[in-house]
Amino acid sequence: MKRVGLAFGLLLAAAGAFAGAAAPDPPPYQPAQPWFKLPEHPPAEVFGNLLINRSAPSARVKPVVFSHWSHRLRYTCRVCHLELDFALKRNGTGITEEANRGGAYCGACHDGKTAFGHTEANCARCHTGEIRSAGEGFGRLAGLPPAKFGNGVDWSAALASGRITPADTLSPGQKRMTIDRTVSLDAEWAMVPPAVFSHADHTRWLDCANCHPAVFNIKKKTTQHFSMKAILAGEFCGACHLNVAFPLDDCRRCHPKMKGF
């Protein structure tokens, strides 16, 4: 029986030690260190580029290079990520050559009519195996409103001002959802001013269903674990604002009253 007692003692000690470790520590003040380890960004013409490598290796074809910036000049996010059902994670979509040729995914536009088609001559235009290769024509962006990070372009301003006119839908007669509602999100840390979220800025690109209810719950103040740490792990705002939409380095675009950044 003594040994049983010992076993339970050990268990309690282990649980106690874990509970101690699980309590969230306040971030230590380290002036020489950045507060968050932001991901490193590639050059402006490569920002938002992906190397899609789902079945290409087995099919003995080079991975596909996809550039967000060249596509967003023509289409808003919702066209591909809602209507065409592209996942938000690289290689997360069941794209196949067959599906493309049948008019799904890339093939919805790359059909030889709207955009170049799936012909032998065009294989190497996407299947390059090289993430930098989609930088061609990046010079076209030179006149657009500038931004400090990402592609060096303030896409939101470019769209709002009509400098770019991407299509909203592939379905004729479909109207985009609008909602003009700005939300102030209190930061967890004292001294950090609230993040200001504009639905109107987002609905120019996105549909309600891109974010709700999977990425963000719709009930006020019930989205759990919504912290900068989770965002840096690619959740919530980080689903887009890490690698595609303007990156987190641009603190003041969300926390407008933040000083010194």
Add this chain to the structure above:
Amino acid sequence: MRSALVLRRLPALVLVLLIVPAGPARSQGVRKRRPLPAEYGRVVMDNASTRNNVAPVVFDHWTHRMKYTCRVCHVDVGFAMQANETRVHEEDNRKGFFCGACHNGKIAFGPRHDATGGDDPSCERCHSLGKRPAAPELARLTEGFPRGRFGNGIDWEAAELQKKIRPANSLPGVSIQRKPLEIPKDYDIEAKVATLPEIIFSHQKHAVWGGCELCHPDIFTVKRGATKFTMEEIFKGRYCGACHGTVAFPTTDCQRCHTKPVVAAG
């Protein structure tokens, strides 16, 4: 001996304790995989199959809605709206209830032998989970149908209007033929969030498939304005979400309901 057993299991117990305080798995913050067009509306029924060493039944709504309206099965035949809630049994089917109302070898294929009889290839046409592709190819059978953005990739409402499909609204021997009731007019439902387009609800469009009884009075009471519901509840499968989210066009298609632009004040 018992203490030795506890000690032997100690690592496992510690592991359990380490996992439990981490709380339930997160279900938000990232986008989920949407079902493929042929999978949308698929229900796996395993009321008694696994228990009886038979593969569970794979039911596709789209193959059935091409031939019958929703209310034939969900009202006249009496299928519940939740998978496995109906407690369908082989015996009931063979007596002409539930699936057996049609799958009797006359209206649709049925079992070829009695329940004790040898190999019956027709069993596997429904008891098909993991055995064969669950349904005939969607693309082939819906060729030329009006396209929809989500769900099965088919606009079923338009398909019915264009007579690409002619779903029957009754089943001989099961349904009772009555004169159709007068259908109330379309009306607006105000969105709770300011500036969000209002909802136009059409009784006409719904009555084609559901009649009155599919929604009233269980899902929606009949007193105007008395059923208070929110989008959160719809996302959870209540109210409109009883159908729109898993079978009828999904809630990703916001504009199909939130369709009336808000007129700016002033």
